[in-house]
Amino acid sequence: MAMHMAMEVDQADDPRLQAYTSIREKDLTSGHGARFIIEGKVTLETALRRGRFKLESLFLAASRLEPLADLLAEVPADVPVYVAPQDVMDTVVGFPMHRGVLACGIKGEIPFPANFLDADAKTGGPSTLLMLSGLSNHDNVGACFRNAAAFGADAVLMDGQCCDPLYRKAIRVSSGASLWLPYAHGGTGADMVHAAQAAGYEVWAMTPRAKAQTLGTLRVPEKLAILLGAEGPGLPDDLIAAATPVRIPMSSGFDSVNVATAGAITLAHVFGARESP
Template structure:
């Protein structure tokens, strides 16, 4: 389908893109989400697992993106407008000039995901109570980089399909399988029932050192929120594991902790 020019910021076909900084499109059944930037759009088109509803780009980007736009399914409209109109629609300067609207669809909870047999993963990344979009995005990027087959999150985690989370993940939230729902303990119990050993990452001094443990055939790595960390009852249901650090220092950013642990497991498997 050739690009559809639009010259009015009030055009109803652009409703999903209106004031996107101020609203959350990801909530509720069949919710939409916004993709921002060339890299993430390319990921969505070439390997994304979510359907695209539409694409909205500045008219100056049509020619540079011609090859990518040729891969867009014929039933996905591509709207284009002058930069000034695009900025008015979105509510802030859209320097990248590239947006798309995706359809979230049904996201399973961790237990249903594991029971369905969708994942034959040897390594899972489990996230509990992570409310920071940067951390969620970085955790997904680390999971993709170090070979985790899926990410499971409890209901307290923020949505990995927020614009910023997608961008920070380098688009990996668009293709890496994930599930979300329930409590952290529910998620741990579901992973254990599916045959995974669960490592709860914690700075506790009585936890086993990461480098001292053999890597099991099926492993789930659990990360908790920065500050409070994982609740005692959740850690008690897992094997407590710590990352060795310099004396007097016992913690790093949650995404960094995930990267170190995932890299250790990935290297052990190579």
């Protein structure tokens, strides 16, 4: 079995570990071209076997080197693997990193939704997009990616008011889906909706408003974009007006589910309808 060459690092201030310092405090992924951090064995596996981003380096606690030997054999030869004692790792990252597995990825250029739709428009067959407007909570964005992946959505499109799906916690909650599922990010919600419509997508604006049609009564179109707004305020009026308002039937006394859950219910319905029309 090939074993990747590991480089031992003994000093927490070693400049090669700069990407890993105080990772809880800084959001590494602000702006294009920046780095992002993944953590844990399962996510590293996803990044190596399925991820669409280049890894810049790995950073492991020394005790993890042997148990991870099989996985490390899959690391490209030009990606350095830094190894340090657990206490050095804890000092670098700024808290006890029990999992002992980190990697740094290169984010690169992420297209705006309109550009993504120009470049990646599917020419035939059914297509489902999940579109997010104003979701600033990392858990919700991560959960949206996980659900989009589970129900076979082709991509996630986000306006510029959404937070970064490559934030550490968003990747974790997504079960690694944000590392491989195509996505676009930036611009206004209105631009995103109009671009989807111009590309032939019917847009369902998910909203609890009474006048919206209910999920079960609508025909699922060949090209469908499911649009979700932030929990609390929900989708702004202009986006609802620009699309087809759709409501998930709920109990009248308590009509509120988490935004990612609302997306999952809709995605599951669409997936089921396409499997057995």
